[in-house]
Amino acid sequence: MSKRTKYVPKHRSVPEPTLRSAPTKALRTGLVMTSVAAAVTGISVAGGLLGTPAQMTTTAQDLGSDITGGLAGTSSDERAAAAALADREVVSRAADRRREADPDKVSALSVDSGPARTASVDVTDGDPRDIARALLPQFGFSGDQFGCLDSLWTRESNWNPAAHNPSSGAHGIPQSLPGSKMASAGPDWASNPVTQITWGLGYIQDRYGSPCGAWGHSQSHGWY
Template sequence: MATHHKADQPTLRSLTKRQWIRIASVVAVVGLVVAGGAATRSIYSHANAAPTAEPTAYSISDAHAASRGNARDALEGEPTYVNVTINGKTRTVLGTNFTDVKSVLDAGDITLESGDTVEPSLKTKVDESTTITISRAGAKMETEESKIPFNTVKKETSSLPKGTEKVETEGQEGILEKTNLVERSGDKIISSNTFASWVKKAPVEKVILVGTAEQQPQTTTDTSNNSSSSNSNANNNAQSASNNVGTTAPVGEMQQWAHDYLLANGGTEADFTATVYIISHESGWSVSATNPGSGAYGLPQALPGSKMASHGADWATNYQTQLKWFWDYCKSRYGSVQGAYSFWQANHWY
C-alpha cells in the first residue's frame, strides 16, 4: 500500500537550512545530557565503591589500640605506604613522595647488603599496590624475647594513716619480642639486624599507697549516724588515690636522664610518671622498636620515625632526641605529657 502524507507534514527533503540547524542543536544538547549522566554515574559508582583499606598506626603494646591516629593523618604532605617483605616477613613502610624502590628502603631505614636480591629493581616506580621483596641468602628470621623492668610508683592517699604504706599492686616484668634477620656461620653470628620489635606483654608497675591522714582522737559519741558519711569519705579517698599520678623511681640510664631533664626544665615528678607509663607501654624503652604493621618507630612510636628528625639528625638511635620529640608532641596535641597520659588511660593509645 502506498503511503500518503498530509500536505503540511514536512519531509526530510523539504526541511529548510534553519530547521536543520535547530535539529542539530537539539541533538547536541541531548548528547551532552546523556554524556553528563554517564559521567555522573561513573563518579558516584566510584565514590560508593568499597573503600581501599588504609593502614592504621597501632600501639605497639596492643594490637587494637590506635597510636598517633590514622597513619595517613600522621604524615605531612601526600602520604603513602608500601609493603616490604624480607625473607618471608612483611613490614609496612610509610612516608611521603615515594618515587622508586630505593626511596622506600631509605624511608624504612632498610640497608641492603652485598648478595641481597631485590624485586622489583631499585629504580622501579612504586605505588601502594607495590610489594618489595628482598631475599638474603644464608640469613633467616629469628625471634628473641627480653624482659622489660617494671617501675615502682608511690601514690599518696588519705585513706591510710600518715607514715604507713600499703602495696596496692605488685609489679610484674614485661616482655619485649624482637624479630631479627640473622646471618650465621656455624654457631657464630656474622650479622643481626632488627626487623621488628614490639611489647608482647606490658610491664605492670608496682603501686605503693602512702598514707597522709592525721590520727583523729577517738570519741564515745554514737557514730551510727555517721556511717554513711564515713563510707562516702572512704570512697572519695579511694577515688583520689586512683587519680593520683604518683611519684616513680627511675630504672636505668634512659629513665634517669628523662627524670633529671624534666625536673631541670620545669617538669614535675608527675610528668615523669606519665612519661614512664606511656613509653613502657608503647615501646618497652627500646630505642629501635619498630611496629611491622604501621612502621611506627622508637621510644614514642613516632609515625613515621623520620618525623623525629625535627629534633635531631640522630633520631633513629638517640633516646634523648626521641624523648624531646615525644614531650613536644604531647604538649602540642594534649597540652602536656600528663594530658597524653590521661588520654592513654582512657583509650589505650595517644
C-alpha cells in the first residue's frame, strides 16, 4: 500500500516573514541617519576651509545625495529624511558660526580712537585779497562783489595794512577815519589785515549795502 501524502490545510501555511523585514528596515534607516550625521560632522570640522554658509549647504546636499544614492535599497521617504537632516544640521551650525564674534574685529573696534582734533589756519600772513574773498560770505556778499571791492581798496590803500594818510589820519586797508574805529573789530586793528578787512566789510554793509554800492559812491564822489 502506497504511503499517503500528509494533508496540510491551506489556512495553516507557513506565514511570510513580515516581522523580520521591520528590523531590517529600521537597521537600514539607522545606517542612513548615522552616515548623514557623520557627514555633517565632517562638514562642521572642515567649516574653516569653506568660504560661505551657502557653500557649506551645497556641500552637505552633495554628500547627502552620495549617501542616499549609495544606499539604493532604502525607501524614498528615508532618503528624503536623510537629505533634510543634512541641510538642517549644516544651516544650524553655519548660523552658530555667524554669531561668533571675530576676535580681530572686536579688538580693532574696542581701541579708543582718542579725542577729536580741530585745526585752525592762520591767514594773517596771506594775501589780503584772498582774506577778503574768504570773508565776503560772512557778510552776505557773493563772489561777484569782489571785483568792486578790489577796485575800491586798491584806490584807497593798494591793500596795504600799514597805509596811513598823515593829513587825515585815515589808516589801513579800508582807510578807516580815524583808524581807531577799527578797534571794534579787534585790538590789533593797526596791523592785522583780517581785523581791518572785517571792519571794512561791516562798514560797507551798513553804509552802502554792498562793495559795488561803495565803489559806485567812490567813483562819483572820490571817497566812500
